[in-house]
Amino acid sequence: MTAVDLRPTTSADSEYCFQLHKAAMGAYITAIWGWDEQIQRDYHARAFTPDRWQIITDDSTDAGMLHVEHRPTEIYLARIELHPDHQGRGIDSQLIRSLLHQARRQGRDLTLDVLVVNQRAQALYRRLGLHEETRHGDNDIKIRMSTKPAQPGPIHRS
Numbered sequence: 307m308t309a310v311d312l313r314p315t316t317s318a319d320s321e322y323c324f325q326l327h328k329a330a331m332g333a334y335i336t337a338i339w340g341w342d343e344q345i346q347r348d349y350h351a352r353a354f355t356p357d358r359w360q361i362i363t364d365d366s367t368d369a370g371m372l373h374v375e376h377r378p379t380e381i382y383l384a385r386i387e388l389h390p391d392h393q394g395r396g397i398d399s400q401l402i403r404s405l406l407h408q409a410r411r412q413g414r415d416l417t418l419d420v421l422v423v424n425q426r427a428q429a430l431y432r433r434l435g436l437h438e439e440t441r442h443g444d445n446d447i448k449i450r451m452s453t454k455p456a457q458p459g460p461i462h463r464s
Contacts, residue, residue: 310397312372315359323359323371324350330370330387337423338447359385362401364392372401380452381409383418402434409453417452 315323327350328341335341355373362370370388374381383405388398402416409416416436420427428449436451 309363309365310369310400311363311366312360313363315356315361315371317356319356319359319361320350320354322361322368323354326371326387326389329389330393334421334424338421362386362388362392362397364395364397369397374405377414380415380417381405381412383416398430399434402431406434406453415452415454417450417454419448419450422447422449 324347328346332341335346358373358375360372360374361368362372368389369392371385373383373385375384376382383402386398386401406416417439418431418436419442420431422441428451431451436453439450439452439454442448442450
């Protein structure tokens with residue numbers, strides 16, 4: 307296992323975070339909306355919040371970014387993105403397990419949203435114990451996943 311750490315994000319990290327987003331999420335965004343460079347840059351300019359984001363480092367090398375919101379009843383994993391060069395090494399699993407442990411200790415749930423086309427991330431989240439709560443967004447493009455106990459589905463009688 308490599309030495310994974312988090313460091314504060316600064317305004318100087320803006321372009322790195324944009325390029326990371328393009329590398330990590332570009333194919334998924336393209337599959338749903340198509341990739342428009344200017345639209346994505348404008349979105350990034352609005353969303354980039356260095357005081358709330360953290361840079362994930364792998365053996366002191368920038369490897370990704372993390373945005374976690376601590377809400378009254380849940381820890382919301384707003385964003386976790388790893389550069390493809392750092393995927394498949396267990397970095398995201400390690401960070402999410404840490405959030406799961408923190409949520410359990412605090413008596414809260416861990417919740418996140420994942421794009422429906424991102425099967426790889428969904429599989430990871432399921433392996434770590436999260437389950438689908440609902441689908442939402444235009445054409446149900448997002449899946450809300452959580453550690454909340456699964457609600458029983460409707461009873462079907464014949």
